Amino acid sequence: MGMRRVAIVGAGLTKFVRRAQETGKELAYEAAKMALDSCELTLEDVGCVSLGTAPDAFDGVHMKGEYLSDGAGGWRKPVMRPYVGGGTGVFNAIHGWFHVASGLFDICLVVAEEKMSSCYPHPAGAFLTIFDHTTEQPLKPNLIWIFALEMRRYMETYGISHRDIALVSVKNKKNAMDHPCAQIPQEITVDDVLNSEVLADPVHRLDISPTSDGAAALVLVAEHIAKKITDKPVWIDGVGWNVDTAYWATRDLCYPRYVEKAARMAYEMAGIKEPHKEIQVAEPYDPFDYKELHHMEGLLLCGKGEAPRLTAEGVTARDGNLPTCPSGGLLGVGNPIAASGVMKICEIFWQLRGEAGKRQVPGKPKVGLAQAWGDLMQVGTVIVMKV
Amino acid sequence: MNNKKYDFKGTPLRGSDIKEKKVLTTSWRPNLQYAWDDGVAIGRYLKELKNGKIIARKCNKCERIMIPPRMFCELCFRATDEWVYVENTGVINTFSISYVHWDAKRIKEGEKPFIPAVIEIDGASEGMGILHVLGEVDPEDVKSGMRVKAVWKSPEERIGAITDIKYFKPI
Amino acid sequence: MTEKVAIVGVGCTNFRSTTPDLSYRELTYEAATKAYEEAGVEPKDIDSFVSTAEDFFEGYSIADEYCPDQLGAVLKPVNTIAGDFLQSLITAYMQILTGRLNIVAVQAMSKASNMTTLKELELFAFDPVFNRPLAENPHFVAGLEMNRYLYDTKITREQCAKVVVKNKLNALNNPYAGHGAKITVEDVLNSEIVSYPLTRLDISPSSDGAVVMVLASEETAKKLSDKPIWIRGVGWCSDTFSLESRDWAQPISTKIAAEMAYKMAKINDPKREIDLVELSDLFSYKELQHLEALKFCSKGEAGKMVDDGVTEIGGELPVNPSGGSLGVGNLYECSGAQKALEIILQLRGEAGKRQIKNANIGLAHAWRGVPTTTSVIAIFSN
Numbered sequence: 001m002g003m004r005r006v007a008i009v010g011a012g013l014t015k016f017v018r019r020a021q022e023t024g025k026e027l028a029y030e031a032a033k034m035a036l037d038s039c040e041l042t043l044e045d046v047g048c049v050s051l052g053t054a055p056d057a058f059d060g061v062h063m064k065g066e067y068l069s070d071g072a073g074g075w076r077k078p079v080m081r082p083y084v085g086g087g088t089g090v091f092n093a094i095h096g097w098f099h100v101a102s103g104l105f106d107i108c109l110v111v112a113e114e115k116m117s118s119c120y121p122h123p124a125g126a127f128l129t130i131f132d133h134t135t136e137q138p139l140k141p142n143l144i145w146i147f148a149l150e151m152r153r154y155m156e157t158y159g160i161s162h163r164d165i166a167l168v169s170v171k172n173k174k175n176a177m178d179h180p181c182a183q184i185p186q187e188i189t190v191d192d193v194l195n196s197e198v199l200a201d202p203v204h205r206l207d208i209s210p211t212s213d214g215a216a217a218l219v220l221v222a223e224h225i226a227k228k229i230t231d232k233p234v235w236i237d238g239v240g241w242n243v244d245t246a247y248w249a250t251r252d253l254c255y256p257r258y259v260e261k262a263a264r265m266a267y268e269m270a271g272i273k274e275p276h277k278e279i280q281v282a283e284p285y286d287p288f289d290y291k292e293l294h295h296m297e298g299l300l301l302c303g304k305g306e307a308p309r310l311t312a313e314g315v316t317a318r319d320g321n322l323p324t325c326p327s328g329g330l331l332g333v334g335n336p337i338a339a340s341g342v343m344k345i346c347e348i349f350w351q352l353r354g355e356a357g358k359r360q361v362p363g364k365p366k367v368g369l370a371q372a373w374g375d376l377m378q379v380g381t382v383i384v385m386k387v
Numbered sequence: 388m389n390n391k392k393y394d395f396k397g398t399p400l401r402g403s404d405i406k407e408k409k410v411l412t413t414s415w416r417p418n419l420q421y422a423w424d425d426g427v428a429i430g431r432y433l434k435e436l437k438n439g440k441i442i443a444r445k446c447n448k449c450e451r452i453m454i455p456p457r458m459f460c461e462l463c464f465r466a467t468d469e470w471v472y473v474e475n476t477g478v479i480n481t482f483s484i485s486y487v488h489w490d491a492k493r494i495k496e497g498e499k500p501f502i503p504a505v506i507e508i509d510g511a512s513e514g515m516g517i518l519h520v521l522g523e524v525d526p527e528d529v530k531s532g533m534r535v536k537a538v539w540k541s542p543e544e545r546i547g548a549i550t551d552i553k554y555f556k557p558i
Numbered sequence: 559m560t561e562k563v564a565i566v567g568v569g570c571t572n573f574r575s576t577t578p579d580l581s582y583r584e585l586t587y588e589a590a591t592k593a594y595e596e597a598g599v600e601p602k603d604i605d606s607f608v609s610t611a612e613d614f615f616e617g618y619s620i621a622d623e624y625c626p627d628q629l630g631a632v633l634k635p636v637n638t639i640a641g642d643f644l645q646s647l648i649t650a651y652m653q654i655l656t657g658r659l660n661i662v663a664v665q666a667m668s669k670a671s672n673m674t675t676l677k678e679l680e681l682f683a684f685d686p687v688f689n690r691p692l693a694e695n696p697h698f699v700a701g702l703e704m705n706r707y708l709y710d711t712k713i714t715r716e717q718c719a720k721v722v723v724k725n726k727l728n729a730l731n732n733p734y735a736g737h738g739a740k741i742t743v744e745d746v747l748n749s750e751i752v753s754y755p756l757t758r759l760d761i762s763p764s765s766d767g768a769v770v771m772v773l774a775s776e777e778t779a780k781k782l783s784d785k786p787i788w789i790r791g792v793g794w795c796s797d798t799f800s801l802e803s804r805d806w807a808q809p810i811s812t813k814i815a816a817e818m819a820y821k822m823a824k825i826n827d828p829k830r831e832i833d834l835v836e837l838s839d840l841f842s843y844k845e846l847q848h849l850e851a852l853k854f855c856s857k858g859e860a861g862k863m864v865d866d867g868v869t870e871i872g873g874e875l876p877v878n879p880s881g882g883s884l885g886v887g888n889l890y891e892c893s894g895a896q897k898a899l900e901i902i903l904q905l906r907g908e909a910g911k912r913q914i915k916n917a918n919i920g921l922a923h924a925w926r927g928v929p930t931t932t933s934v935i936a937i938f939s940n
Contacts, residue, residue, distance in 0.1 A: 132455075
């Protein structure tokens with residue numbers, strides 16, 4: 001017997017903002033409601049809920065999946081909270097796919113929320129406790145340290161300049177100008193990035209996505225339902241996820257091998273043999289500008305160390321051959337951790353349906369990809385979507 | 388999506404809206420404490436740091452000498468075999484120069500930036516690094532590939548913690 | 559696509575109130591080694607790993623970071639569930655049912671002894687605006703619930719105390735259990751009141767420990783194991799989180815989850831068809847409430863079942879023969895794992911002195927503790 005095919009039929013998103021007046025539950029509700037409305041379903045039709053949200057320390061509630069569940073439409077329903085750090089957003093959709101592809105459910109509501117602003121004085125403080133409590137936390141590391149360490153390793157291994165990397169930030173923040181939910185749409189230059197405040201060299205202020213509040217949601221359904229309710233289903237044809245060792249300082253940080261493993265798993269399932277030719281639009285995870293490049297390489301969309309060249313040549317621009325982050329990405333739209341991964345899937349959903357408005361990439365793409373990443377530079381989650 | 392059709396929800400606030408109490412808030416300072424059991428491997432690691440030494444564990448199957456030490460090899464999935472003292476010198480794999488504290492507060496004017504680094508420890512297998520910070524060096528002089536040496540606290544000050552090494556300095 | 563999924567290997571550590579000699583990594587490693595050995599697999603044979611973790615229980619933000627190594631899961635598909643182990647087990651079950659994955663390992667671990675401010679931690683799960691400022695002790699929710707349940711059903715505190723006596727006695731025969739004891743109903747009633755009518759002995763004490771299980775699709779399970787234990791049905795449900803609008807007398811989420819699981823397992827008359835039950839007894843009255851919600855008796859009759867000895871090891875429907883959370887200890891997100899473990903050992907006939915005769919179908923149930931209303935169920939058969 002073949003696998004049950006699963007389609008995305010609805011998507012919802014809130015604005016991504018530095019501080020939302022809405023509570024986390026209310027944000028989750030708004031995104032979930034919009035996703036259901038968009039495919040003319042109601043909560044009564046929903047069989048189960050997959051709820052994604054990252055560190056509990058942001059919302060300041062222990063077991064926050066329990067706290068958020070009714071906001072996410074989970075009242076008196078099967079609700080589960082999958083968790084792979086920053087990779088949670090995309091994994092959440094993969095987890096939704098398990099529910100439907102397994103045959104247990106026909107309709108799954110996938111909701112992701114993050115309210116980082118609740119954490120005072122600054123959400124960054126919540127990241128101290130991601131480090132090993134005995135061997136690392138006493139050194140009082142800031143989250144940015146590990147990215148600075150990884151970025152430098154990437155630059156030095158492949159001879160990449162900060163200037164090459166800053167182009168990603170320029171591109172994504174500009175793309176975000178066409179996104180109605182974007183937190184920091186901006187027209188900036190490479191020099192603006194290089195001249196912005198140095199936080200942890202080589203990472204500057206404008207290399208980083210902001211902290212945000214926001215939510216995003218998807219409706220996943222089985223094939224027979226999809227055919228009944230829409231003539232534009234977007235199929236989830238490949239899923240992959242992978243986690244590397246927690247001993248991050250013992251790995252070569254120049255290349256995300258866990259992303260490659262996750263991508264190969266998804267490509268194999270989707271029957272994709274030459275990803276750089278077959279993937280027509282991609283949303284690689286871009287919490288930092290160099291990460292988009294790092295991830296393009298891990299996703300096998302180009303060779304190792306080649307992503308900067310593609311960016312410089314405009315290949316990844318919205319009208320290029322391989323548009324990446326046409327939404328504006330995390331750098332432009334914002335980074336409410338788990339919600340941002342689902343935002344990327346929303347974007348591919350809208351792009352493949354030809355509904356991305358001003359952000360629409362040309363050429364009627366039929367195959368797209370969204371990816372997220374997380375933990376201690378350790379997790380890759382990949383989803384391949386087709387129309 | 389049709390941007391016109393949908394009204395995206397979400398109401399942005401300014402920091403001042405909260406300070407000026409235009410929006411009321413509730414605050415809570417959690418008092419959460421933990422006392423982690425170090426276990427065998429990290430327990431010995433800390434004990435040796437107190438002695439001014441760095442110890443690793445060897446897996447006789449893959450022959451990796453691992454730091455921080457562990458009682459099982461995560462790749463071979465078997466118990467590790469022996470304790471191995473490694474050097475208190477190493478090579479910088481990668482580094483950063485940080486102007487922010489852990490909680491995103493900026494360092495004070497005139498204060499020296501932190502220089503976190505991944506240091507591959509001599510005597511451990513290739514690529515086996517630990518996170519630590521550098522000292523006694525100007526930020527602009529730090530290079531990847533530079534050799535460094537641990538600078539220890541005095542024996543009386545050492546408590547069995549990673550901070551028993553004050554920092555690593557270039558040799 | 560496979561239709562059936564089985565447990566082909568289990569491994570656990572002892573469940574003890576402290577485990578000072580082992581780190582959390584070493585605890586899980588011990589359980590994983592045993593489970594893989596039993597299943598006759600190595601990590602490289604395993605297609606996916608599902609771990610269970612809640613940030614503040616582990617004392618880490620993004621606690622899932624620290625899951626892969628001790629499972630041998632480096633550079634493998636790994637994901638964490640922030641929930642009960644049984645939810646992780648269900649995730650693994652669904653992964654195999656998709657037909658894309660064949661062998662999946664599931665893990666949960668408790669290092670409760672390392673949480674030195676447990677009361678504050680549990681309080682931190684409460685609604686920050688409405689409830690947290692009013693609550694001094696998190697157990698007050700259980701006190702409120704117990705009082706309403708006793709009022710509604712005429713069940714007595716003595717009947718609740720009998721649950722504690724039974725479970726702690728069962729635990730004496732469980733070499734893994736850390737809180738076995740021979741006590742009396744009076745001991746329970748006379749122990750210090752925590753939140754009336756709840757006394758200290760009505761509350762399960764905490765324990766450390768780890769459990770790992772290996773699941774496989776039908777064909778593989780038959781190859782790997784002489785005694786595969788099949789998953790017959792699963793169900794899970796979250797009722798409202800709000801204290802203000804919940805039903806205080808009965809656990810609705812357990813009822814709904816049971817309906818789902820029974821439907822899947824094609825069970826019409828649970829009391830007749832199910833041979834033994836391990837259900838959530840984080841508080842004594844919860845065992846009685848859950849017996850009713852799981853339809854082993856009608857509302858208000860669970861007390862009589864205890865009085866009549868129906869739920870004892872030699873009874874018609876043994877409940878918590880392992881000793882339950884009252885006798886083994888509250889393992890937090892690993893609680894459901896200890897429940898499922900007991901069912902599996904019993905179905906295999908490996909439960910030693912507490913072995914139940916003719917055990918063919920068993921039900922494991924977990925509830926996530928106050929202030930949650932999340933219940934999870936898995937039904938197993940041999």
